[in-house]
Amino acid sequence: MFGGGSSNFTKNLEKATSQLLLEPDWNAVLQIVDSIRQEDVQAKLALQAIRKKIGNENPHVSMFALQVLEACVKNCGSSFHNEVATKEFMEYLKDLVKIRNDPVKEKILELIQCWSHAFRNDPHYKVVEDTFHLLKMEGNKFPALKEADAMFDAEKAPTWKDGETCTRCRVQFTLMQRKHHCRNCGEVFCGKCSAKSSLIPKLGFEREVRVCDSCYEKINKKQKG
Ligand SMILES: O=P(O)(O)O[C@@H]1[C@H](O)[C@H](OP(=O)(O)O)[C@@H](O)[C@H](O)[C@H]1O
Numbered sequence: 001m002f003g004g005g006s007s008n009f010t011k012n013l014e015k016a017t018s019q020l021l022l023e024p025d026w027n028a029v030l031q032i033v034d035s036i037r038q039e040d041v042q043a044k045l046a047l048q049a050i051r052k053k054i055g056n057e058n059p060h061v062s063m064f065a066l067q068v069l070e071a072c073v074k075n076c077g078s079s080f081h082n083e084v085a086t087k088e089f090m091e092y093l094k095d096l097v098k099i100r101n102d103p104v105k106e107k108i109l110e111l112i113q114c115w116s117h118a119f120r121n122d123p124h125y126k127v128v129e130d131t132f133h134l135l136k137m138e139g140n141k142f143p144a145l146k147e148a149d150a151m152f153d154a155e156k157a158p159t160w161k162d163g164e165t166c167t168r169c170r171v172q173f174t175l176m177q178r179k180h181h182c183r184n185c186g187e188v189f190c191g192k193c194s195a196k197s198s199l200i201p202k203l204g205f206e207r208e209v210r211v212c213d214s215c216y217e218k219i220n221k222k223q224k225g
């Protein structure tokens with residue numbers, strides 16, 4: 001099902017959704033996000049594989065898969081949003097809410113509420129908001145919207161830009177001068193201009209990720225201020 005580079009994706013998805021995990025394997029989750037961003041694997045195929053894991057009857061596997069889904073929606077940009085915000089996938093989640101118990105049911109409701117908020121300005125993804133209202137009308141109880149989720153806004157989910165020179169210092173990328181991406185703005189930088197890392201609450205990772213110097217200032221100044 002998967003070609004070369006994206007067998008990495010499969011390996012990391014197995015790791016990130018292993019029933020032996022006691023807590024999320026954030027490294028594997030980050031690798032999954034990167035492989036979708038770098039288009040090592042198509043968003044469509046990636047979602048199909050994640051969906052299979054969500055459907056696993058072991059609630060641990062299903063929960064870890066939902067956390068992978070959450071990280072991908074928050075970090076993989078519109079190519080992934082286009083696969084999630086479809087009638088077909090929303091129907092699938094709606095049906096799961098009917099047949100699964102907590103915590104899987106609760107997590108799905110939390111995600112649909114979060115995405116309905118995040119996609120509120122984008123008519124493209126109206127099916128998500130419609131699903132949220134339908135589930136509400138069916139009497140489902142939604143958890144309070146988490147502050148980090150409220151900060152997540154689909155338009156700002158950083159879609160990685162590409163380029164042959166550093167966005168900040170304009171140095172040309174070569175074999176020795178590697179290209180890197182800032183997880184917060186999605187711009188491309190040299191190692192020197194993206195040497196810092198930071199937590200980015202809105203992106204849902206519970207570990208520091210590479211950010212460019214100006215995003216580092218923005219994120220940490222805000223938190224200091
Ligand atoms: O090192 P390479 O084989 O060139 O691959 C680069 C790394 O994977 C970078 O990850 P990083 O941003 O976490 O460094 C990524 O941002 C670039 O797009 C890739 O080209």
Ligand SMILES: [Zn+2]
Nearest residue numbers: 166169190193
């Ligand atoms: Zn630079």
Ligand SMILES: [Zn+2]
Nearest residue numbers: 182185212215
């Ligand atoms: Zn940045």
